[in-house]
Amino acid sequence: MSEIAGQTGLRAGATAVVNESYSFACMRCGHGWEQSYEIEHHTDATGHEFVLYVADGKVVPSPLSRPSCQNCDGHVLRIMRPGRVASARDAAHRSHRVPPPAGPVEAPAPAAEGPAEPRAQHHWHLSDLLHPFQRKAS
Numbered sequence: 001m002s003e004i005a006g007q008t009g010l011r012a013g014a015t016a017v018v019n020e021s022y023s024f025a026c027m028r029c030g031h032g033w034e035q036s037y038e039i040e041h042h043t044d045a046t047g048h049e050f051v052l053y054v055a056d057g058k059v060v061p062s063p064l065s066r067p068s069c070q071n072c073d074g075h076v077l078r079i080m081r082p083g084r085v086a087s088a089r090d091a092a093h094r095s096h097r098v099p100p101p102a103g104p105v106e107a108p109a110p111a112a113e114g115p116a117e118p119r120a121q122h123h124w125h126l127s128d129l130l131h132p133f134q135r136k137a138s
Contacts, residue, residue, distance in 0.1 A: 028074030
């Protein structure tokens with residue numbers, strides 16, 4: 001999910017850049033998207049380290065602190081590893097394909113009608129039903 005970039009292309013004062021990508025799914029409206037970030041590591045004048053998240057060349061808030069949906073501004077999001085939204089879209093696209101038209105269907109031949117075999121029948125008698133409850137003489 002992340003890789004450390006070399007020292008080329010850093011903003012002024014950045015000591016390192018880590019590239020991370022995430023997949024997001026809104027639990028409110030179902031919208032899904034993916035975003036890549038350059039996470040720049042900096043040190044301020046007092047020696048404290050901080051990071052800046054950069055997406056599409058702009059400094060943005062951390063996607064992990066309080067993300068919001070690009071579609072409905074909802075704040076209940078599922079954050080996943082990169083590629084999850086694309087794989088879900090591919091699966092949905094495959095399942096909605098129209099199957100080829102069906103060819104001719106042959107009906108099964110009717111069964112030859114003949115005398116039906118008699119089914120075994122058992123006639124129950126009251127004594128059969130009461131047999132388990134009968135007392136044994138001792």
